[in-house]
Amino acid sequence: MEYTRAKAICEAIEGLKDGAVQEVQLSKMLSIDVSRLFTIGGSPRFELYKTDFGWGRPRKVEMTSIDKSGAFSLSDCRDGNGGLEIGIVLKKHETEDFASLFASGLQVH
Known part of the structure; x- marks a missing residue:
């Protein structure tokens, strides 16, 4: 089943040639189980641990919105x-x- 979804995504991408958007088979895209998708919030490039509003660098950075959105958060390390x-x-x-x-x-690794 996962192979079928991956194949549908691949075919949809292949339908976009030379930068011109062609008709994409929407039914294939809608067949993807959205519960298997995820999003990422934040970026290590934001360098949040280097932020200083006058009372020093943060000890811990957390993105509270991921509680409701189901996203993963990414940030740089404090050290x-x-x-x-x-x-x-x-x-x-x-x-x-x-x-x-x-x-x-x-x-394992």
Whole structure:
């Protein structure tokens, strides 16, 4: 099923040739399960930890809007060594599943 969705997206993109927008088969795009899509909020290029409004740099930066939007948040790391902070909001059981999968993924690599 995932292959079918990927193929539909690929075909829709291929329908856009030479920068000219041609008719896209809307039915293929609408068949994509939107619950599988996600969005990203923020960017490490914003360098939020370098922001200083007169009382010093922030200790922690969080994007609260991801609670309602379901997006991931991205920001630079406070220590400034080029790292990346990723924020995600999940229900408790989803957080436990995510933590388990993340830890096992780290062990593999």
